[in-house]
Amino acid sequence: MHLAGLGAAIDEQFASWHLTPAEREIGLLMLKGFSHKEIAGLRGTSDATVRHQAKTIYQKANVPGRTAFCSFFLEDLLPPNGVRTAVAPEIAAPAVSSTPLASGMCSRRTRTPVSEWS
Numbered sequence: 001m002h003l004a005g006l007g008a009a010i011d012e013q014f015a016s017w018h019l020t021p022a023e024r025e026i027g028l029l030m031l032k033g034f035s036h037k038e039i040a041g042l043r044g045t046s047d048a049t050v051r052h053q054a055k056t057i058y059q060k061a062n063v064p065g066r067t068a069f070c071s072f073f074l075e076d077l078l079p080p081n082g083v084r085t086a087v088a089p090e091i092a093a094p095a096v097s098s099t100p101l102a103s104g105m106c107s108r109r110t111r112t113p114v115s116e117w118s
Helices: 006-016 021-031 037-045 049-060 064-075
Strands: none
Touching: 006 021, 006 064, 021 037, 021 049, 021 064, 037 049, 049 064
């Protein structure tokens, strides 16, 4: 799996969900791991505003919350349990538990797998 073009693919998915520019920015910051409070500080808004916009993002993406939102983009980047891949050491992912990701939580009707992103 190549990560080249991942940012463009994320932006394309955001566009398909019809996210506003503010929602796109919040979505990217959430994917980067920032808390709602940190996002509010970066954007000069209140925590309540960011939480409301995040809820709108989840609704547009048809996911129940932040974990499923992030998993939507990550699940196809991680190999299934027991599958070994040749990955350069500098980009190797840390070990993950054997607990399945929230893969069943995302709507598959409008989802394009990462493997098909150009």
